[in-house]
Amino acid sequence: MKPDVKICGLSTPATLRAALERGASHIGFVSFAKSPRHLDTAPMAELARLVAGRAGTVIVTVNPDDDLIARLSEEVRPDWLQLHGKETPQRVAEVKARTGLKVMKALPVSDARDLDAIAAYRGVADRILLDSKRPKGSNLPGGNGVSFDWTLLTALDPDLSYMLSGGIDAANVAEALAIARPSGIDVSSGVESAPGVKDVGRIHAFFDAIERATAAG
């Protein structure tokens, strides 16, 4: 089955159009000042208008306070908020109730014990996103282009619908899909030519690789 594909950290109309034309299910924009992909709300809202119902619009945030959540919700009108910090299940529920938006909760994984955290968020978050842990020296909790051991995920309940992220690109996405069998794939660095610079050619190569992998069964 074809996985959902989220292209994250877009910041130009040309790369956004390429992702939409190739059938991205989710388009991610980053609201985190330390990120090279950060967008202020005005340019984010302008790009979000181009998505116009063709995909789900996701805003990636890290431990956002209520003011930021209100501003992003009102000015950008996304479909989803991606919480990529240390938000508790209670906070996820509160954000959903305050905004009426769907919430994707990112959980960091490096070993099997990290998967225990999923239980507390299941049924609270609309979707779980499994990402690598922040590497030493990075000040970003995501978007580091680093993968983790996907074989850990073979132990998960097959009914868990989750997105896989972390260091996925055109060269390894077939392997990630074959091993982990996630219902969605999320990519940021893997379709960039430099940190924060999305590349139309790499976006096409990424979708080509997914099409080859899923056509092969």
Ligand SMILES: O=C(O)c1ccccc1N[C@@H]1O[C@H](COP(=O)(O)O)[C@@H](O)[C@H]1O
């Ligand atoms: O992309 C960022 O800069 C970012 C900043 C803060 C939190 C999350 C961020 N990105 C998310 O990280 C993962 C994996 O990215 P990559 O493919 O390894 O570069 C993805 O979910 C992005 O949404």
